[in-house]
């Protein structure tokens with residue numbers, strides 16, 4: 001009956017989700033918040049695969065807190081769509097933004113700004129990829 005106690009959806013735990021997002025994006029050069037079934041997300045992953053960058057993917061539809069994480073992403077980035085792509089702690093946007101940045105040649109430089117251990121450095125080809133698969 002008197003159901004007026006229903007607290008705001010996350011019951012105050014929204015902050016910790018935001019903190020989780022900030023932690024993950026600060027610890028990984030490239031982070032994609034994604035959904036497994038989403039073509040836009042695949043597009044974003046493909047772009048990073050193409051340039052040989054190591055990236056971390058968090059599949060929101062497989063994550064127990066996925067919905068709350070998506071809310072947190074909305075707070076952090078201003079959009080609750082997937083994918084949300086982060087480089088070096090900054091959100092560069094979604095799938096189409098990622099692709100566009102790559103087409104403009106701006107994506108690789110952004111990745112190169114990350115700590116050398118996890119960035120795809122070096123020019124294309126010649127098989128001497130010197131980015132380590134950092135865990």
Ligand SMILES: N[C@@H](CCC(=O)N[C@@H](CS)C(=O)NCC(=O)O)C(=O)O
Pocket residue numbers: 038039040080081082083093094095096097
């Ligand atoms: N142009 C955007 C489109 C992103 C988009 O519209 N994503 C949809 C799913 S494909 C979305 O997240 N909708 C809101 C939701 O799923 O909560 C991009 O490339 O990232």
Ligand code: FES
Pocket residue numbers: 035037038039040041082
């Ligand atoms: S197509 Fe549905 S989540 Fe992107």
